[in-house]
Amino acid sequence: MEANLMDIKQVAEFLQMNKMTIYKLAREGRIPAFKVASEWRFRKDLIDRWLMGQLQGKPGIEGLALEMKPEAGKTVLIVDDEEIIRDFFARTFKDYRVITASGGEEALGIIRKDRPDLVLLDIKMPGIDGLETLKRIKQIDESIVVVMLSAYGTLETNLEAARSGAYTSIAKPFDSSYMDSVIKDAISSGAGFGEAAPPVRKPRKRKKAGVSGSSQ
Structure with a gap:
């Protein structure tokens, strides 16, 4: 050290x-x-x-305050098979240390070596889907906060994510300022496995979407 x-x-x-x-x-x-x-x-x-x-x-x-922003030293892992989504989050969360993965297997490999403070996890991905990846993340470290990303996720899917330890689920398309607020709340909460998860979060309609994707 x-x-x-x-x-x-x-x-x-x-x-x-x-x-x-x-x-x-x-x-x-x-x-x-x-x-x-x-x-x-x-x-x-x-x-x-x-x-x-x-x-x-x-x-x-x-x-x-100038030296120690709340984001300082925080690591966010973005898991999404769409490059445009990964790039959007990398730009949005420039004050954080951002790591990206294009799928579940890659994300799990990263988490075993470098535990993030937060994982933004797409539900629908080729190979291991988001729900299975979530379960495996919690097997590695229950304390990691996971936020699910969904375009057309059903209530059943979101409830399963909550039961598996997700902090919350956020519906696409995303608004950057709204997402920043949600991520700060998620990191500061430290909500983990076994804790009650908040309901699905949807972007406010007063702004146009920053980016959209095809995941569900």
């Missing part, structure tokens, strides 16, 4: 706090932190500045 980076145990010892408290602060965005694979990491210089702010009666990390 780099000299300037700390893990949860080291930060807990440095701040003389419980490890679970540090974990909760990181999850809630109340202490400067980012993820490497599935592990939280902390920059020592930012922790020092955060601590100084606490001692001076300036709680939170507002002073670090």
Whole structure:
């Protein structure tokens, strides 16, 4: 580990706090932190500045906003067989670390080596479809947040996705600002396997669609 980076145990010892408290602060965005694979990491210089702010009666990390966006260090895996969809998300989520895969097998291979914070997963794909890929993702790591992408998904399909651990399902076509809001909510929620999933999310109609696809 780099000299300037700390893990949860080291930060807990440095701040003389419980490890679970540090974990909760990181999850809630109340202490400067980012993820490497599935592990939280902390920059020592930012922790020092955060601590100084606490001692001076300036709680939170507002002073670090320019250096520590909520998206900083977050990894999003885009799984869709349509290149236009993958490119759309790569442009939309430029503040995130974006990885793309054109199918389920490729996505599973990536996840085994590099755990993302969020997976955007198309339901209808050749080979392993989205629902089967979702189930296999949860077998690898239940904590990975998965959002399903659907053009004409039925209620039954969306319910099956929810039962399999999906955070939510989003209907195509997509609006970039709406998608950004949903993704931020999904990442901050950390909803995982066994938690109740929100209903299917549909784009607001006040804007024209940014991109569409043929998946269901």
